[in-house]
Amino acid sequence: MTIVVRRDYLHFVKKYNRSEKRHKNVTVYMSPCFKVEPLQKVQRWLKECKAKDSVSQPHVFKNYNTYMGGVDKHDWWISKYATTIRAKKWYWPIFIRIVDMAVVDAYIIYNLINTNDEKPATKMDVLLFRLCDCIVLE
Template identity: 35%
Template sequence: MATGRVRNARIRNCPLMQPEIIMKKCRGYFKHACDGEMYVCRWNDNAAVTIASNYHTHFPVKTVKRYSKAEKKHVDITEPNIIRQYNKYMGGVDVMDKVLSSYRPKFRSKKWWWNLFSHALNMAVVAAWKLHMELHTATNNRLSHLQFRREITIHLLHARPFVRSHPGPRSHLPVRLRTSYGHYLQSCAQGRCAVCQRNCRNECVQCRKRLHRNCFPSYHGLA
């Protein structure tokens, strides 16, 4: 026994109404076909949904609540049994696809990697929301999918950007410090000499200034 959603291109010879035609019908309208072994049903919800099964049919037909943008309220629409059974027992991949399609990012880009990045980001948000639902099962603090995304957006808008501080060049040391005892050169990472501004790999251990051997006396007032 199997029930699942199929692409429209996979049932070309099936005598069903075309998706673009059935979408012009009222919401909840459906058409079905059966060859004795396989039953196929195409139902008009927000889009044309095609479900195939070797076990379920459209009977019994019931009603389900759906939000109508035109009437701005929830209305009752017809729901075939095959659709209801599919929604009830759909697997994890189908559940993920359904939730991802609810608030899929609409930004477009010519970058080849953008679709991969936006899809991965969308999956991360959905996974975080599912964890939130699991952790708050026993409480009344669970957020809806939309509320959870809004909380993430608000948090990001309130967050302050991290600014890395870049220390500026040290000011010149007073003459009394440069002329005191204990000044000599040691090896260091390459930098600019404090006197001639050329690359240098020596520094004064007291002043912490890079100096060439020839520039050392003039900087310390010894020349």
């Protein structure tokens, strides 16, 4: 199944010409929120010329590149001080993971609130925030 751009929309095409050369480095993004237009000009490094060239980029690529890394950072904060538990029931690790995600989300919201105030920001790291959270919950 291939995807073809027609009149600013992405369409699925089931058959493709098998004689044409297929490139494995082709990136495909699909989003119902974005059309192909507006196209932005970006600089791309070309190996053949060993120079940068200007190419057009769809809006969905620009949006992805702007906001990528959020999930990776969230997972990194969870794994930094993850709660480990040995349980006989299958649902306990899932429950603990959800609790860890909620703590990290609360940490992100806490830092966003404190950086918007006029007073000097009192930033905490994740470990101190988790310790304060445990003290409050006791």
